[in-house]
Amino acid sequence: MDRVPLVDYLVLDDEPHLVAHECRGCGARYFDRRCACANCSGQEFRDVEVQRVGTLRTFTIVAFAAEGVKVPYVAGVIDCGGTAVRGNVVNVPPDPDQVRSGMKVRLTTVSVGVDPTGVEAVGFGFEPID
Amino acid sequence: MAENVWILGIHMTRFGKYRDKDAVDLGAESALAAMADAGVTMQDIGVLSAGNLLGSVGFGQALQKQIGQTGIPVYNVGNACATGATALRVAVMAIKAGECDMGLAVGVEKLSGAGLLTGNARKEEGGPWVREGRFGEVAPLDGLIGTETMPGIFAQIGMEYAHRYGGADFELFARISEKNHAHSTLNPKAAYQKRMSLEEIMNDVMIAYPNTRAMCSANCDGAAAAVLVGEGKLRTLSQDQQRRAVKISASVLTSDPWRDGCQVLPDINTLTRQAAETAYEQAGIGPEDLDLVELHDCFASAELVHYDNLGLCEPGGAVEFFRSGAPWRGGRLPVNVSGGLQSKGHPISATGIANVWEVATHLRGEAGPRQIEGARVGLAHVIGLGSACGVHILEKAAV
Numbered sequence: 340m341d342r343v344p345l346v347d348y349l350v351l352d353d354e355p356h357l358v359a360h361e362c363r364g365c366g367a368r369y370f371d372r373r374c375a376c377a378n379c380s381g382q383e384f385r386d387v388e389v390q391r392v393g394t395l396r397t398f399t400i401v402a403f404a405a406e407g408v409k410v411p412y413v414a415g416v417i418d419c420g421g422t423a424v425r426g427n428v429v430n431v432p433p434d435p436d437q438v439r440s441g442m443k444v445r446l447t448t449v450s451v452g453v454d455p456t457g458v459e460a461v462g463f464g465f466e467p468i469d
Numbered sequence: 470m471a472e473n474v475w476i477l478g479i480h481m482t483r484f485g486k487y488r489d490k491d492a493v494d495l496g497a498e499s500a501l502a503a504m505a506d507a508g509v510t511m512q513d514i515g516v517l518s519a520g521n522l523l524g525s526v527g528f529g530q531a532l533q534k535q536i537g538q539t540g541i542p543v544y545n546v547g548n549a550c551a552t553g554a555t556a557l558r559v560a561v562m563a564i565k566a567g568e569c570d571m572g573l574a575v576g577v578e579k580l581s582g583a584g585l586l587t588g589n590a591r592k593e594e595g596g597p598w599v600r601e602g603r604f605g606e607v608a609p610l611d612g613l614i615g616t617e618t619m620p621g622i623f624a625q626i627g628m629e630y631a632h633r634y635g636g637a638d639f640e641l642f643a644r645i646s647e648k649n650h651a652h653s654t655l656n657p658k659a660a661y662q663k664r665m666s667l668e669e670i671m672n673d674v675m676i677a678y679p680n681t682r683a684m685c686s687a688n689c690d691g692a693a694a695a696v697l698v699g700e701g702k703l704r705t706l707s708q709d710q711q712r713r714a715v716k717i718s719a720s721v722l723t724s725d726p727w728r729d730g731c732q733v734l735p736d737i738n739t740l741t742r743q744a745a746e747t748a749y750e751q752a753g754i755g756p757e758d759l760d761l762v763e764l765h766d767c768f769a770s771a772e773l774v775h776y777d778n779l780g781l782c783e784p785g786g787a788v789e790f791f792r793s794g795a796p797w798r799g800g801r802l803p804v805n806v807s808g809g810l811q812s813k814g815h816p817i818s819a820t821g822i823a824n825v826w827e828v829a830t831h832l833r834g835e836a837g838p839r840q841i842e843g844a845r846v847g848l849a850h851v852i853g854l855g856s857a858c859g860v861h862i863l864e865k866a867a868v
């Protein structure tokens with residue numbers, strides 16, 4: 340089945356990973372399409388691979404969201420070797436006793452759905468490392 | 470040095486639900502009342518700044534058509550939840566620049582029944598995947614890559630502080646909310662004036678852990694307006710006007726400077742710290758001199774971090790500050806004696822003027838049963854995610 344990544348900073352190869360745009364001037368990292376660097380205004384970037392394992396910096400358990408968003412789920416920010424990444428914490432019960440800031444997590448992929456032409460969109464999340 | 474600017478008149482409507490009034494009606498009600506409070510008319514006003522995020526583009530002009538078309542410049546402003554503070558700032562700047570000696574700032578929102586402000590309802594799916602937006606996303610990302618909802622973002626901000634410094638858990642956040650709901654019982658202008666027990670708050674519908682519904686700002690309708698005057702002009706006015714005038718000792722607006730990770734999770738701390746530091750410096754006043762604070766408790770988890778950001782406690786000491794009882798109305802430094810956004814309500818563009826109204830009303834000694842006795846100095850803070858932060862420090866008139 341053909342697959343497309345949910346976002347263009349997710350690379351789906353044998354070892355799925357995230358790619359950031361790193362400012363050549365100051366090293367600031369971004370995931371969106373850039374005009375210039377918000378830190379130093381530099382306009383030159385290079386793509387860098389983001390570490391696949393990290394530490395959960397903070398989280399919330401979203402229980403109420405816009406129509407169409409499946410709840411509850413764990414949303415968080417992961418520190419991947421110094422790069423902050425937004426993502427869901429998956430493969431863990433959405434329970435404050437089961438999730439804690441500081442826990443070690445690793446990148447994993449999550450299916451988002453299949454379109455009428457049979458193409459599957461694949462997103463990512465972070466799962467606890469036992 | 471530009472002259473000092475004072476509040477000559479100020480007003481907020483009762484916050485709540487207004488079925489028969491639109492944004493212009495509410496804005497006009499508050500603007501007219503602020504001018505009556507000031508003892509002036511539209512003929513005296515040299516500049517109008519107006520904010521109404523959910524309304525029409527020319528809200529200020531629509532307002533003029535109801536209260537007085539005098540040909541003065543109108544600035545329609547928008548800065549998320551800091552829109553009201555921005556409207557005030559524009560009037561302050563016009564007076565400081567010497568363009569006029571009196572200005573009117575108005576903020577209004579009709580927000581009753583608005584529900585969760587996500588702005589990101591999932592589109593109908595069905596077609597083939599199409600890349601859109603700055604991330605080249607094939608589907609809306611809220612819920613798939615973290616959360617974009619306000620309750621979720623502010624929950625993470627509070628949880629990050631809790632993890633860094635310890636001592637804060639679900640119950641502590643709920644206790645902050647318990648304080649604000651208790652305070653609201655003395656405020657007849659609050660949308661909700663119901664005391665809630667800790668148990669009721671913790672057992673309310675969970676929105677985004679650790680914030681339950683009772684710990685989130687209340688959507689409602691409301692307006693607030695202020696008449697500002699330069700000190701030179703004020704000294705030509707009556708003794709009574711001078712006595713009730715409130716000095717704006719600091720008026721500061723900041724945006725969020727770049728920090729590592731700030732585009733992943735908004736950093737609401739740095740810009741608030743910078744606004745507070747600049748405001749204390751402008752006013753020549755420190756946090757230890759404050760008699761009351763109205764801060765932007767859009768969620769219980771936000772109030773905790775702002776104790777620290779505004780310097781009300783030692784760095785890292787927000788939990789201890791709260792546990793000491795300091796921010797209760799009988800405490801060392803009462804915070805949100807109005808009931809805060811969680812119970813008074815949060816009609817977005819009105820909020821940044823309404824919190825100034827609350828502080829000014831105490832400094833004038835006109836707050837009735839909820840008066841903080843002997844209040845001489847107060848601080849009003851708002852933050853709009855994106856971000857914009859407004860801090861105003863107010864002082865009672867010496868005359």
Ligand SMILES: [Zn+2]
Nearest residue numbers: 362365376379
């Ligand atoms: Zn840079």
